[in-house]
Amino acid sequence: MQDTQAVRFNDVWVSYRNKYVLEDITFSVGEREIFSVVGPNGGGKTTLLHTLLGLKKPARGTVTIMGKTSASELPPGTIAFLPQMHHHDRTFPVSVSDVVAMGIRAAKRPGQRYTPPDRQAVRDSLALVSMEDHIGDHFGTLSGGQQQRVLIARALAMHPRLLVMDEPSTGLDAVAQDSFYQLLQRLRDSEGLSIVFVSHDVGTVSGIVDQIACLNRRIHFHGNPRDGIPASAREAVFGKGINFLIHDEHCKTCRRRR
Amino acid sequence: MNDLMLLEFFRNAFFMSLLLSLLFGLLSFFIVLRNTAFLGAGIAHTAFGGVALGVLIGIDPFYTSLVFCSTAAILIGTLARHGSVSRDSGIGIFFSFSMALGALFIAAGKSYTFDLSGYLFGNILGVTAGDLYIVLGAAAVLLPVVLIFFQKILYMSFDEEAAQVSGVPVAAVDAFLHLFLALVIVISIKIVGIILVSALVVLPAAFSAIFFRDYKRAIAAAIIYTAVSMTAGLICSYYFDMPAGATMVVFAGTVYFISLIIKRTVSD
Ligand SMILES: Nc1ncnc2c1ncn2[C@@H]1O[C@H](COP(=O)(O)OP(=O)(O)O)[C@@H](O)[C@H]1O
Ligand SMILES: [Mg+2]
Numbered sequence: 001m002q003d004t005q006a007v008r009f010n011d012v013w014v015s016y017r018n019k020y021v022l023e024d025i026t027f028s029v030g031e032r033e034i035f036s037v038v039g040p041n042g043g044g045k046t047t048l049l050h051t052l053l054g055l056k057k058p059a060r061g062t063v064t065i066m067g068k069t070s071a072s073e074l075p076p077g078t079i080a081f082l083p084q085m086h087h088h089d090r091t092f093p094v095s096v097s098d099v100v101a102m103g104i105r106a107a108k109r110p111g112q113r114y115t116p117p118d119r120q121a122v123r124d125s126l127a128l129v130s131m132e133d134h135i136g137d138h139f140g141t142l143s144g145g146q147q148q149r150v151l152i153a154r155a156l157a158m159h160p161r162l163l164v165m166d167e168p169s170t171g172l173d174a175v176a177q178d179s180f181y182q183l184l185q186r187l188r189d190s191e192g193l194s195i196v197f198v199s200h201d202v203g204t205v206s207g208i209v210d211q212i213a214c215l216n217r218r219i220h221f222h223g224n225p226r227d228g229i230p231a232s233a234r235e236a237v238f239g240k241g242i243n244f245l246i247h248d249e250h251c252k253t254c255r256r257r258r
Numbered sequence: 259m260n261d262l263m264l265l266e267f268f269r270n271a272f273f274m275s276l277l278l279s280l281l282f283g284l285l286s287f288f289i290v291l292r293n294t295a296f297l298g299a300g301i302a303h304t305a306f307g308g309v310a311l312g313v314l315i316g317i318d319p320f321y322t323s324l325v326f327c328s329t330a331a332i333l334i335g336t337l338a339r340h341g342s343v344s345r346d347s348g349i350g351i352f353f354s355f356s357m358a359l360g361a362l363f364i365a366a367g368k369s370y371t372f373d374l375s376g377y378l379f380g381n382i383l384g385v386t387a388g389d390l391y392i393v394l395g396a397a398a399v400l401l402p403v404v405l406i407f408f409q410k411i412l413y414m415s416f417d418e419e420a421a422q423v424s425g426v427p428v429a430a431v432d433a434f435l436h437l438f439l440a441l442v443i444v445i446s447i448k449i450v451g452i453i454l455v456s457a458l459v460v461l462p463a464a465f466s467a468i469f470f471r472d473y474k475r476a477i478a479a480a481i482i483y484t485a486v487s488m489t490a491g492l493i494c495s496y497y498f499d500m501p502a503g504a505t506m507v508v509f510a511g512t513v514y515f516i517s518l519i520i521k522r523t524v525s526d
Contacts, residue, residue: 055423071423077424080423081423081424082420093466093467093473093475093476094412094416098473099416105413106421110407138471140471155420
C-alpha cells in the first residue's frame, strides 16, 4: 500500500551511550504539511531530525520517509537538509553562488554538467531569501544572518520534496524571519513541499504551521497549535508558568506588538 | 641546472617533487578545509613504527610503513565517526604508540645500523626510478577521482551532514582521502622525512588561503607554491650542500611567513 505520509515515526527510541534521549516517538507528517518541533535545549530536537534523515540509527521502532525505510533509498535531492547553524570557517574559499550550487551539483552523476538552468535555479532561490545582490560575494564575508539565508537558499535550490531544517531562523532579523515564514507557506501551497523544522519560537511558528510537536525526550503534545496546547504539555516541555502568544494573521494586536 | 639533470638521483627527485606538489596541493586543500591538519602529522609519525619493523625483519620499509599508516588513517577516521574517540586523541594515541613500537624494534635489532636521520628528515640519494613510478601511479588514481567527485568533496568539507543527506557517500570519500593521504605521505618520506612531511600537508593550503577566496585559484596556488618550494629547496640544497627536505620546508615556511606579513601590511 502506498504511504501517503511524508514522514512516519512509529514507536521510535534513540539512545546515545546506552541512555535514551528520545522515547516512544510516534507521529507523522503529511504531504504539503508544515511540521514544527519545539522544545528546550537538549530536548532531542536535533536527534529527532537526524533520526528522520538516517544520520542516526534508532535503537527501536521504525522510521518511514516518503514511503521508504531510509532516506538513502531516495534519489539524491529528494530531501534538503539545513543543519543547526554552526560556525563556518571564514577563510573557506567559496562564493555565495558556489554554496547555493552545492546541493544541485551533489545530486549530479559523474559527467553530468552544471547547466544554465542550474545557474538560474541558484539565482531564483537567492532571490527568495533576498540575497540575490550578494551572489558573487565571498561566503565568509557575510554576516551570520546573511549566511543563514544563503544556506536556506541552498536547500531550496535543489527543489526538494521534503525540506528539513534545524533552527532555520537563527540569526535572522525580525523582517527576514517574517518573510521566511511566509516563504515556507508559499512553498507548501505552490510547490506542494513538506516541511519539518525545529524552532524555539513557539509563539511565532504556531501561527503558520499545520502541526506542532512539543518535544522533551517524549512528545508531550502534537497537533494543530491553534486548537490549543494543553497546559500539561506546556509544563512538561517549557516549565511551569510559561505562556505564549500565538501570532497569526487573525491576531492583529500580536503583530503590532513586535 | 643542466648538469644537475644528468645526475640520476637528482632527476628522479626533481620529477618526484613536481608530482608530489600536485598531490599535496590537492590533498592539503581538503585536509586543511576539513580541519584535519593534525592528521597529516599523525599519519607521518605513525610511519616510524613501520619503518623500524621493515628494517628489523628485512622488508622494504616502504611497504611496512604503508601498512602502518593506512591502518592508522582508517582507524582514526572510523573511531572518530563512531564517536568513541575524538579525532585528535585518536591521532595522538596512534602515533605515539607506533613511534614507541619503532623504538623497541630498533632496540631489538641492535646489530643493524640504519639511516635513522634519513628516515626522519629525508634523504634524496635514496630516491629511485621505482619511487617515481609509484608516485605516477598514485597520481593516476587520485587525480581522476578528485576531479570527478570534486564538487561532492567540496560540499562535504563545507557541510558534512547536509552533504550526506544530499547523497554524498561521506564515509567512503573520507576513507579514500585518508588512505591517499597515507600513501602520499609514505611516498614522500624519502624526500622530506617523517618529521618534516606534515609541513607539506598543511603549508600549501595555509599559503593559498592568505590570498585566494576562490577554490579553483586556491588549489592552483597551493600546487604552484609547493612545486616552487620543493624544486627551489632541492636545487639550493645541492649547491649549498644542505639536506634537501629541510631546505624545502624552510623555503616554504619562509615564503609563507613573508606572504602573511605582506598581506597584513597591504590590507591595513
Ligand atoms: N553525539 C552525541 N553523543 C552523546 N550524546 C549526545 C550526542 N548528541 C546529542 N546528545 C545528547 O542527546 C540529548 C539531545 O540532544 P539534541 O538532540 O542535540 O537536543 P536539542 O537539539 O533539542 O537541543 C542531549 O542530552 C545531548 O547531550
Ligand atoms: Mg539542536
